[in-house]
Amino acid sequence: MTHALRNGKATQQQTKAHNDSLVLSTIYEVDEISRAAIARRTALSRTSVGEAVAELLERGLVEEIGRGRPSLGKPPILLRFSSEARHLIGVDLSGAEFRGAVVNLRGEVRHELSLPRDGRSGGDALDLVYTLLDRLVAEAEAPLLGLGVGTPGLIDFRSGSPVHWAVNLDWVDVPLRDLLELRYGLPVHVLNDTAAAAMGEYFFGARHATGNLVVIKSEEGLGAGVVLEGRLLHGDHFGAGEIGHLAFTTEGRQCHCGNTGCIETVASASAILRAARAAALADPQSGLHNAARGNLPIDMDDVLAAYEAGDRGIRQVVVEASRALGLAIATVVCTLNVQDVVIAGRVTRLGGALLDIVRHEVLARSLAALARNTRIEFSPISSHITALGAAAVLLHQELAIWPLRRSSTRAHHDGVPDA
């Protein structure tokens, strides 16, 4: 039984849309492919494939690139996905800078831009978004498919409006999607920044074995983006993946959410930098003591250098943060049992120092049979992951392209229960 049943009958239009999508996703998947090969891969009829391809050629999304080697008879015409046929804009509003990129349909960055937020919120922050998007739109060298926005907060993905908790930006109930659609006349999708990061990794990151993936992003806050069977998990109130606010101790630090001891008060990149500064200030032996005293910037590379130099206070900060991150991942392992867990955000600058402790902690904190089968890695696209993911949402929503490599392209006929 597939998902279609629960949403009602499968209409002919839906069937055609599914099959067209399958054809485009199949072409997207490979470098070049013939119509016959598509038919073999998808089990669609040659007629259906031919019709779908004709439409894609007309829309410019696919091009014919000459003839391949024949197996029998006439050499087949090869098709290729036109990566530059449209451009996408993805923006990341979760950091101290608003970042955005113009990318092609393969997620290759064609232009990028960052604008410091400088504490702007409300209407001022919105104006900065407009400035960022105005400039990015002007840089696009192909027709734009739309705009994708990853923003902090609980986001109603249907209305594209932060419904709660966009605490830094003060955007509760701002109809962000509508405002942007009105201004730019383009399709707009707005989603939580961590959910966007998960889409970024799923579409453009490392290859993962299954359709399930969790991305843990540690930046200003800490959260998880959850992809199950190729779909983002939103949660009944748009709060799936808010594991940064799991309070693992009730005696910990005060969190801006109102509770104490939330994981992100220890394991977010900003919490690490705050704690490192405090530790350096308290310890005249620390290599970062003067920087802390002089109120100079301390970044993650400084923390790593101090850690590697054996700075005791800094070591403790890194160990505590890594253990809390490990607990966050143990939570995901025990709840979702997703094989691929990817860490993203500035915290990845800590490298092996962090990763070793995280992996050890996950083993100590969750069922060993599951922990041993969980791969915990850093994202290869860490710095752009949220903007890329916001762009990937457009691929999915506007073109119905799907990373087929992560799952079967065949129908389930083998009696596997999907209960």
Place this chain on the structure above:
Amino acid sequence: MTHALRNGKATQQQTKAHNDSLVLSTIYEVDEISRAAIARRTALSRTSVGEAVAELLERGLVEEIGRGRPSLGKPPILLRFSSEARHLIGVDLSGAEFRGAVVNLRGEVRHELSLPRDGRSGGDALDLVYTLLDRLVAEAEAPLLGLGVGTPGLIDFRSGSPVHWAVNLDWVDVPLRDLLELRYGLPVHVLNDTAAAAMGEYFFGARHATGNLVVIKSEEGLGAGVVLEGRLLHGDHFGAGEIGHLAFTTEGRQCHCGNTGCIETVASASAILRAARAAALADPQSGLHNAARGNLPIDMDDVLAAYEAGDRGIRQVVVEASRALGLAIATVVCTLNVQDVVIAGRVTRLGGALLDIVRHEVLARSLAALARNTRIEFSPISSHITALGAAAVLLHQELAIWPLRRSSTRAHHDGVPDA
């Protein structure tokens, strides 16, 4: 985009199967309904509905029960689901007793049986399963649709074999489904007992607002059964919902899994009884002191009575367990953000004493915006939940019946992103 796409093209047979399923699920949903009303509800053509109904009548799953009131013209023939057309057997192998029930297609218990396990494991435990099933099969008063089995451990739901961690039963790699199919010549489905409990609540428990549901079962161990969009979440290694083994403290009690501080070492029903016994033994003032000293049985009702009598040691045990259970639920809230969380198992005997602390702890341990929108209740079918759920799997797998009331029966045409 629906799930069908990711599994490949929608074939005509699949479309027909979906639509037949939708018709049966629609009839299952209501007391009585006409063919025309089915067509209106499902948006299927009258022809498709007529064909599906003819087949269901022939199979005896649906019956005609006379004519209803006409809106215009001839009064329509009303159809009713035949609840007794088949019987189902569900068994629960997770407790100190192996329990089983013969139920009708509505989950109404027609016969039940419990056999004490008395510490049996391996082949002896398997023989006890045979004894249980032999007797239940003999009691069925309608053709059996199949056998459903809820068992502890990580279960490969495809092969129906415990792959790991069926620690009490010592059944690693026992091909349980194959053995039972061979012996009884009936379809058999084997799944984790907590996953079964989630199916039980989803099909036969309280009505829930969405297609998402988490059942937390606290018995010998503690685990979560997770239903997302009407489907059980299994996990990449069949370990989704193993939150009992999240180690919330590394200084806690030793768990049989090898780690220390697992939630179930404090919050499982058996952990509560063990701790209550120890507390009573240590405190001569305790009302349970003599029972503990005399090594007499202490059950959850005894613990509740002592709690209500103000027994200090017992109060502490209950508070600690309730807080740990609250943390388990906070984990689910922060990871999945599922609105309905249902507690099942013997722990529910503690009633309001437990539930108040659990709810308070969830608020303190997770994002308030999510916690406030989470309903935490006891299951109304707590004692039978696992056996009923094992039976429900047959409804789903063998008849493709689906609790439509929990989700829309209409196709998604409203542009809602399902990313």
